[in-house]
Amino acid sequence: MTHSRENGRRPLLEVRQLVKHFPVRRSLGDALRRQPHLAVRAVDGVSFAVAKGRTLALVGESGCGKTTTGRCVLFLQEPTSGDIIVNGQRVDPHDEAAMRLRRKQLQIVFQDPNSSLNPRMTVSQTLGEALAFHKMVDVSNRNQAVNELLETVGLSGRHAGRYPNELSGGQRQRIGIARALAVNPELVVLDEPVSALDVSVQAQILQLLERLRDERGLAYLFISHDLGVVRHISNDVAVMYLGVIVERAPTGTLYERPLHPYTRALLAAAPVANPRLRRERPPIFGDPPSPLSPPSGCRFRTRCPFAAGRCAQETPVLREFEPRHWVACHFAENFRSSAGTT
Amino acid sequence: MIAPPLLEIEDLRISFGTRTSDVRAVDGVNLEIRPGEVLGLVGESGSGKSVTARSIMRLVPMPPGKLVSGRILFHDLDLTSLPEREMEDLRGSRISMIFQDPMTFLNPLLTAGEQVSEAIRHHQGLDRAAAREEVLRLFREVGIPSPELRYGAYPHQLSGGLRQRVMIAIALSSRPELLIADEPTTALDVTIQAQILALLRDLQHDYGMSILLITHDLGVVAEICDRVAVMYAGRIVEQAPINALFDDPEHPYTLGLMNAIPRPDLPDIAPQPIEGSPPDMAHPPLGCPFHPRCPYREPICFEDVPRMREVAPGHAAACHFAGRKAFQLITSTHTPAVS
Numbered sequence: 001m002t003h004s005r006e007n008g009r010r011p012l013l014e015v016r017q018l019v020k021h022f023p024v025r026r027s028l029g030d031a032l033r034r035q036p037h038l039a040v041r042a043v044d045g046v047s048f049a050v051a052k053g054r055t056l057a058l059v060g061e062s063g064c065g066k067t068t069t070g071r072c073v074l075f076l077q078e079p080t081s082g083d084i085i086v087n088g089q090r091v092d093p094h095d096e097a098a099m100r101l102r103r104k105q106l107q108i109v110f111q112d113p114n115s116s117l118n119p120r121m122t123v124s125q126t127l128g129e130a131l132a133f134h135k136m137v138d139v140s141n142r143n144q145a146v147n148e149l150l151e152t153v154g155l156s157g158r159h160a161g162r163y164p165n166e167l168s169g170g171q172r173q174r175i176g177i178a179r180a181l182a183v184n185p186e187l188v189v190l191d192e193p194v195s196a197l198d199v200s201v202q203a204q205i206l207q208l209l210e211r212l213r214d215e216r217g218l219a220y221l222f223i224s225h226d227l228g229v230v231r232h233i234s235n236d237v238a239v240m241y242l243g244v245i246v247e248r249a250p251t252g253t254l255y256e257r258p259l260h261p262y263t264r265a266l267l268a269a270a271p272v273a274n275p276r277l278r279r280e281r282p283p284i285f286g287d288p289p290s291p292l293s294p295p296s297g298c299r300f301r302t303r304c305p306f307a308a309g310r311c312a313q314e315t316p317v318l319r320e321f322e323p324r325h326w327v328a329c330h331f332a333e334n335f336r337s338s339a340g341t342t
Numbered sequence: 343m344i345a346p347p348l349l350e351i352e353d354l355r356i357s358f359g360t361r362t363s364d365v366r367a368v369d370g371v372n373l374e375i376r377p378g379e380v381l382g383l384v385g386e387s388g389s390g391k392s393v394t395a396r397s398i399m400r401l402v403p404m405p406p407g408k409l410v411s412g413r414i415l416f417h418d419l420d421l422t423s424l425p426e427r428e429m430e431d432l433r434g435s436r437i438s439m440i441f442q443d444p445m446t447f448l449n450p451l452l453t454a455g456e457q458v459s460e461a462i463r464h465h466q467g468l469d470r471a472a473a474r475e476e477v478l479r480l481f482r483e484v485g486i487p488s489p490e491l492r493y494g495a496y497p498h499q500l501s502g503g504l505r506q507r508v509m510i511a512i513a514l515s516s517r518p519e520l521l522i523a524d525e526p527t528t529a530l531d532v533t534i535q536a537q538i539l540a541l542l543r544d545l546q547h548d549y550g551m552s553i554l555l556i557t558h559d560l561g562v563v564a565e566i567c568d569r570v571a572v573m574y575a576g577r578i579v580e581q582a583p584i585n586a587l588f589d590d591p592e593h594p595y596t597l598g599l600m601n602a603i604p605r606p607d608l609p610d611i612a613p614q615p616i617e618g619s620p621p622d623m624a625h626p627p628l629g630c631p632f633h634p635r636c637p638y639r640e641p642i643c644f645e646d647v648p649r650m651r652e653v654a655p656g657h658a659a660a661c662h663f664a665g666r667k668a669f670q671l672i673t674s675t676h677t678p679a680v681s
Contacts, residue, residue: 061531061532061533061534062531168619169387170619171619198386198387198558198620199386199558199560199599199602199603200386200598200599200602200615200616200620201615201616201619202602202613202615203602203604203613203614203615203616204615204617206604206613206615207612207613207615225531225532226604227532227606228561228603228604228605228606229604231604231606231609232604232609232612232613251609252609255606255609265533266532266533267606268536269532269533269535269536270532270561270606271532271535271536271539271559271561271562271564271565272561272564272605272606272607273560273561273563273564273588273600273603273605274564274588274605274607275564275565275567275584275585275588276585277564277607278564278565279536279540279565281540282533282536282537282539282540283533283536284533285537286487287501287502287503287504287534
């Protein structure tokens, strides 16, 4: 499944050279001393594409820019530069009508259903609002539409009158998913959709997401730090580090033949529920540097066990090392044979 | 194994009063921590694992909490009835604790070095200069790079991983016999988590202390624990040496948890959810608390609360069918011959 090709079809979503910088306010003193303007370079030139019915996972640790990327795709945050293209079309974020359509095509499910659902609205009000805003159904059919949505996500009409605090964490996340589906989107950004849930419930939600994808031909941009979940749900994976994609490949390839030293470290660091696979030592040391002033050249070089002089001077470009397997490392060739974890 | 336990919890029951009912957070827990072992206490949210751990340090606020019954024996002291004065001497010296979020534990107005120094001067009576030397030694020991520089850093200037190391340094400063670690790596990224787990394992070895590790993550358990206790609905439902638990879980809940984790090492196995959700502890089900979700339930499970049954040395499960039914572990990778 992970090897089916796109056959040159136009991707549903295409992101080109996305950049999002958050300027940091200078103090008056800094301004008088002519200190330069600083910016958190949260996303610094990210490109990828997602085809209809496919799932691309963005993985990385906190601060790598994966969530900001997801928000920029939906214009919940306005990109500093770069293009977000859906079905071949760019939109002007100031064009209200175009943005309305865009918001129907692309929806989002957040990590924490407690903060993304209005505690003063019942389930049927929350879902009804989404249906009404995008004029999905007549007022007379709204209740029926709400019930159908609830059934789609494994709940029933008896949940319609409840408030979020009367639901369990898993049920709340199902409402979050139902709200996203209310407008029949083509792509859903899933921002850590199961991270706040207990494992037993997490698997329920993953099953639901897979079923919905298959039934409705949905595409997902799946943002996660959990490599176990990602391996299970995604077709392709892009690994981010300090605002850039360092490796991108079909899921099986990425897990079996990772090339970038960061990907290899990330895979080796994830604890596996098997006491016979204990590690001797942690794969890498130290913390990620600040995105205010990322290292010159390769951003991973300060933690990379294989860093050489060239890594400080030259920024490695994301190149297609083998078909559909992209990597941004000067020395990727060296890691080809020694596949697996470090 | 013959050595007497360092800490023994006997029939601990703690409830929290709400306006309408009593919530039984801990409902009859029996647990031993042996000298020099890393014991994992695993469970999902609301299972009572944190309340159990905190009750050892007597950090459960009462009220609203209420000790219904039970004893916690540390050597020959019963921690549930120890005078507060003596408990204070014990806390942070012979028993230390680290938490999920160091930011709520560290004082934002004191530098990292001052906080550790304060703990050392309090417990060991060293003077300022000697305490400073000891702090720097501890910082090196817990892997804080450039310790002199970090001594003067405030918590907000440190990364999450470094803050966790500072908290570990404080906990270790008194050379405790027992370290309680409550979800110590849950808020950290995986590469940092791996570093902190390796550190805890090394320190446990060097100091010869026992660690009680509270976690929801069976991956973390597999990484550093010697023995595991699984909690569900306020009770311990299974206890076993680490390999036995992962090879042959004898409680359907443990089994369900293992089948539910997406395994990066086993890509062809889809995670299997446990149907339903954990019970409302204000109105727990009759009989086995897991029976409403259990695929193996039989009529007896609706009525009788199962007792812990030993199925192998050191391996016990609270299930009527432990050792008598073949539970199916989909993630099993081992060949049963060895062990």
